[in-house]
Amino acid sequence: MTFVWRRCVAVAMIGVVTAMTAWLLFPSSSAATLCVLSAGVALGELLVIRSDDRLGLPLSYALFVVLASSFDWRASTGAIIVALVVVAPLQVDIEHRSRAQLAVHHGLVATGALLTFRGVFALVGGHERLGVVVAALLVTVAAMIGVDQLVRVAFGYRTGFDDRGQRSWAAIASSGVLMAVGERGVDGIGHLGVWGAMLFSIPLIAAWFSFDRLDTAAIAHRQTIEALAMAPEHAGLVNPGHSDRVARLSVAMGRHLGFERADVDRLETAARLHHLGAVTLDDPGYGGAPMPAATIAHVTADMMRGIESLAAAGDIVARAGSQRSFTFLDARGNTAALALQYANAYDEAVCEQSVAPGVALQLLRQSAGECDERESLVIDALEFVTLSGMTVVQSR
Amino acid sequence: MSVASERLLWLMLSMMDSFPPRLRSFTVALVLGGSAVSLVGLMRSPGVAATPLIVLGALAIASEHQRVRLPNGMLLSPGFMVGMTAIVVFRDTAWLAGPMIVGASMGVPTRHFGPHGRGWIAFNAANFALATGSAAALYHLIPVHFVDSLPLGILAVIPCALAVVAVESVVVAASYWFEDRSPLRECLGSLVPALVQAIPFAFVGFFLGHLYLDLGWPIVMLLLVPIILMRGVFTSYLEMRATNEATMQVLVRALELKDSYTAGHAERVATYARYIGEELGLPSWRLDRLRSAALMHDIGKLVVPNQLLNKPGKLSAEEFAVVRRHEQVTVEMLEHIDFLRPIAVSVSGDHSHFGNASSDGSIEAFAIAVADAYDAMTSTRSYRRALSQEVAMAELLDKAGTQFHPECVTALRDAIARRGERHGAGYEASAEAWQVTPPAAGLGSAGLGDLSDGLERV
Numbered sequence: 001m002t003f004v005w006r007r008c009v010a011v012a013m014i015g016v017v018t019a020m021t022a023w024l025l026f027p028s029s030s031a032a033t034l035c036v037l038s039a040g041v042a043l044g045e046l047l048v049i050r051s052d053d054r055l056g057l058p059l060s061y062a063l064f065v066v067l068a069s070s071f072d073w074r075a076s077t078g079a080i081i082v083a084l085v086v087v088a089p090l091q092v093d094i095e096h097r098s099r100a101q102l103a104v105h106h107g108l109v110a111t112g113a114l115l116t117f118r119g120v121f122a123l124v125g126g127h128e129r130l131g132v133v134v135a136a137l138l139v140t141v142a143a144m145i146g147v148d149q150l151v152r153v154a155f156g157y158r159t160g161f162d163d164r165g166q167r168s169w170a171a172i173a174s175s176g177v178l179m180a181v182g183e184r185g186v187d188g189i190g191h192l193g194v195w196g197a198m199l200f201s202i203p204l205i206a207a208w209f210s211f212d213r214l215d216t217a218a219i220a221h222r223q224t225i226e227a228l229a230m231a232p233e234h235a236g237l238v239n240p241g242h243s244d245r246v247a248r249l250s251v252a253m254g255r256h257l258g259f260e261r262a263d264v265d266r267l268e269t270a271a272r273l274h275h276l277g278a279v280t281l282d283d284p285g286y287g288g289a290p291m292p293a294a295t296i297a298h299v300t301a302d303m304m305r306g307i308e309s310l311a312a313a314g315d316i317v318a319r320a321g322s323q324r325s326f327t328f329l330d331a332r333g334n335t336a337a338l339a340l341q342y343a344n345a346y347d348e349a350v351c352e353q354s355v356a357p358g359v360a361l362q363l364l365r366q367s368a369g370e371c372d373e374r375e376s377l378v379i380d381a382l383e384f385v386t387l388s389g390m391t392v393v394q395s396r
Numbered sequence: 397m398s399v400a401s402e403r404l405l406w407l408m409l410s411m412m413d414s415f416p417p418r419l420r421s422f423t424v425a426l427v428l429g430g431s432a433v434s435l436v437g438l439m440r441s442p443g444v445a446a447t448p449l450i451v452l453g454a455l456a457i458a459s460e461h462q463r464v465r466l467p468n469g470m471l472l473s474p475g476f477m478v479g480m481t482a483i484v485v486f487r488d489t490a491w492l493a494g495p496m497i498v499g500a501s502m503g504v505p506t507r508h509f510g511p512h513g514r515g516w517i518a519f520n521a522a523n524f525a526l527a528t529g530s531a532a533a534l535y536h537l538i539p540v541h542f543v544d545s546l547p548l549g550i551l552a553v554i555p556c557a558l559a560v561v562a563v564e565s566v567v568v569a570a571s572y573w574f575e576d577r578s579p580l581r582e583c584l585g586s587l588v589p590a591l592v593q594a595i596p597f598a599f600v601g602f603f604l605g606h607l608y609l610d611l612g613w614p615i616v617m618l619l620l621v622p623i624i625l626m627r628g629v630f631t632s633y634l635e636m637r638a639t640n641e642a643t644m645q646v647l648v649r650a651l652e653l654k655d656s657y658t659a660g661h662a663e664r665v666a667t668y669a670r671y672i673g674e675e676l677g678l679p680s681w682r683l684d685r686l687r688s689a690a691l692m693h694d695i696g697k698l699v700v701p702n703q704l705l706n707k708p709g710k711l712s713a714e715e716f717a718v719v720r721r722h723e724q725v726t727v728e729m730l731e732h733i734d735f736l737r738p739i740a741v742s743v744s745g746d747h748s749h750f751g752n753a754s755s756d757g758s759i760e761a762f763a764i765a766v767a768d769a770y771d772a773m774t775s776t777r778s779y780r781r782a783l784s785q786e787v788a789m790a791e792l793l794d795k796a797g798t799q800f801h802p803e804c805v806t807a808l809r810d811a812i813a814r815r816g817e818r819h820g821a822g823y824e825a826s827a828e829a830w831q832v833t834p835p836a837a838g839l840g841s842a843g844l845g846d847l848s849d850g851l852e853r854v
Contacts, residue, residue, distance in 0.1 A: 178619060192607070199602075202596050203619060203626065210625075214632050221636060227729040279699065283703060307643065
């Protein structure tokens with residue numbers, strides 16, 4: 001059982017015990033229900049749908065919708081604050097953020113939800129009709145998105161509202177609304193209580209599980225490629241860290257050149273594996289003939305092209321090894337290959353031949369000579385990312 | 397028989413052109429049985445409301461479109477959730493016919509509209525209708541005051557889920573039997589996992605039914621969003637898994653390019669290791685990890701120069717040290733991958749030696765060691781031709797308890813015997829032209845030493 005799961009079990013047990021105690025002590029109040037929902041918030045804080053920038057959406061946001069729509073706001077705020085105070089210290093090592101920031105961030109989102117639902121509901125005269133309740137809940141979710149994005153901007157995080165972020169919000173919004181309607185009912189009808197909220201969280205938990213599995217598989221895939229990329233370095237065929245540096249440079253250049261996300265991913269894979277073929281050739285140290293870079297590139301490309309999911313990255317490696325003789329290829333692929341070619345040449349010059357970065361750039365410009373517009377753009381991108389230090393890599 | 401009935405029967409039979417005769421007869425009986433029960437249900441009910449029938453029927457079809465096949469072959473479908481909703485919604489009106497009609501609509505996903513798939517529409521519709529009908533009958537027997545009281549009422553869901561899973565499994569198992577295929581054991585063996593999968597969805601369906609009765613059909617639509625999302629993301633996950641598996645094949649290709657004698661070695665070791673893991677009853681996530689670790693157990697060999705890897709003669713001490721370095725590199729590379737890190741050290745080198753005091757007892761490592769040794773012995777290498785299966789197995793059994801984990805050895809022997817597979821001399825799949833004809837006997841690899849004695853022993 002992982003550390004997160006152990007904490008989940010601990011939080012769930014605390015929730016059950018406190019809810020039972022509250023029920024025994026105050027059977028006629030909503031204290032027991034609030035204890036269960038607070039434990040739900042605490043659990044939801046531990047189960048996070050990650051976005052690409054590793055900051056994610058906690059499932060507790062769906063519980064905020066329930067709390068906002070069902071309880072006296074003072075009691076709800078108290079329960080949420082208690083839950084956040086309990087959970088923030090547990091959560092801090094996952095998010096790599098300070099406890100205070102985390103509590104403020106989620107506290108503001110929860111408060112935004114409470115105020116919005118009460119405000120909207122008051123605005124429409126408090127009519128208890130299904131359409132009105134659902135509309136108020138949807139506006140509440142919209143307000144939560146707004147507050148969340150504002151806080152992220154204020155704290156200097158990326159907003160995380162990419163495709164995956166949008167899908168995460170869709171899951172949280174739809175489940176939160178359904179859980180809220182199930183919990184509170186409408187005009188006294190359909191009130192399933194805390195059972196409704198708990199049971200309708202199942203599809204959300206299933207969606208979280210799917211996101212989590214996808215995340216794990218994506219990390220495993222990236223790490224497998226990184227492990228493969230280590231082989232030429234362990235064999236002493238390239239300098240330590242070469243493939244990682246070339247990958248960072250290529251990714252930064254690809255982003256600067258405005259590549260789509262999928263194209264950047266392919267370029268990174270190509271950059272990491274571009275030297276892998278060298279390990280299959282006879283070692284020059286044991287009597288083998290030294291192999292030109294083009295041969296290594298083509299052996300690598302052949303290996304990669306045999307695997308459907310790596311074929312496109314293999315094409316980039318092949319083109320990068322073709323010394324600009326790829327007029328027959330499409331423009332986008334050519335630019336990616338050029339980016340890899342220049343990133344590789346720059347790293348070899350700077351890290352293997354100890355050439356100063358500025359001189360290396362000058363030499364590369366000179367060697368390009370009368371190049372076309374696309375090649376000029378690639379060299380400009382290389383200059384920009386090396387001078388601005390924007391060599392980011394997409395892995396953790 | 398009336399003309400209409402005859403035409404209906406002809407239409408049904410023509411839908412099942414691609415079915416073997418026995419399966420066709422079974423399907424016809426199934427459809428007639430399902431229709432008869434529905435008809436009786438319709439006649440005994442005061443009437444079926446059209447709106448829930450249309451809404452839930454459409455939702456059932458949509459749910460079946462959202463199903464995904466898990467890596468273990470099981471289908472994950474939210475279909476019964478809608479079935480359970482129908483059971484609750486129709487309880488006081490058409491308690492049998494309503495759920496059966498909704499259940500039948502689960503059998504009409506568009507993927508079966510092709511010329512060879514239409515028979516399955518009839519089969520699945522009848523199967524799902526009967527399964528949902530049996531659950532509805534059980535639910536109907538439970539007193540109203542019990543199912544309407546929360547939280548006790550949700551317990552009523554469990555026998556319903558059990559009835560659905562049982563009826564579906566029996567019908568599918570029977571269809572395999574009529575088709576002259578006999579995975580009866582697999583069908584019945586999947587009962588418990590299918591039930592575990594069905595129960596959470598059935599709980600949601602139960603509450604959804606109550607909400608439908610109280611608040612109307614629009615509320616049901618809210619549930620579609622997370623389910624569609626879940627399906628989309630889960631499909632992406634399965635694709636990513638496949639991509640990662642394919643990426644590992646790059647390693648296999650690289651190793652094969654370095655040493656043609658080891659062609660297929662990594663894949664075979666992964667297969668044998670999986671046999672052992674299955675025999676030992678490892679859970680699916682550990683089987684996945686076992687397969688990946690087995691595929692990559694030789695990854696460190698990528699750093700060994702080709703000239704040393706393919707040297708037919710004896711290695712010098714210096715060369716041997718270079719070759720042995722691959723074990724350390726394997727550990728470093730496997731440790732780079734989170735999910736393989738827990739077994740990285742034990743997979744390589746002395747740690748997988750059963751009798752070694754430093755062994756950490758990882759069963760995956762022992763399984764890979766046995767699989768590696770078995771394949772090393774039953775494959776031709778540059779220094780030795782393949783041994784027979786009997787010699788290899790005798791060698792493993794001889795060293796079981798000292799070098800190899802005895803349970804792993806027994807598991808491999810049983811798994812291969814059950815499958816009736818033959819490996820080794822005379823059965824090699826890749827007996828490609830050898831550059832240099834290897835000697836008939838020699839080292840066993842995987843730390844087995846000289847196997848010349850083994851030939852005489854068996």
